[in-house]
Amino acid sequence: MEEISKVQRNYQGDIISFQTSSGRIISYRKAVLEASEGLLQGVTLNENEWGESELSSLSVEDGTFNDYPSIF
Structure with a gap:
């Protein structure tokens, strides 16, 4: 089963997408x-x-x- 490993935030700091442990960006x-x-x-x-x-x-x-690394 996949886990969330990274996050992507917009300019306001809101999470807009995640990267999973398999590398998918959702x-x-x-x-x-x-x-x-x-x-x-x-x-x-x-x-x-x-x-x-x-x-x-x-x-x-x-x-x-908050402690998750950024996708980019």
């Missing part, structure tokens, strides 16, 4: 979909205040992807 929405289908390991889905699904990392205590 959008944030695709990652949410794959996590909901049980295809991504090491992440969990949470609902934000607007009712949207958000990804959190299980590898770090605060659940953020």
Whole structure:
């Protein structure tokens, strides 16, 4: 099963895509979909205040992807 290994952020610092352990680059929405289908390991889905699904990392205590390296 794949894990998230790197992130890509936009100029505002929001995550827009991920690189998986197999080298695939997937959008944030695709990652949410794959996590909901049980295809991504090491992440969990949470609902934000607007009712949207958000990804959190299980590898770090605060659940953020701040310590993940950048794709580029």
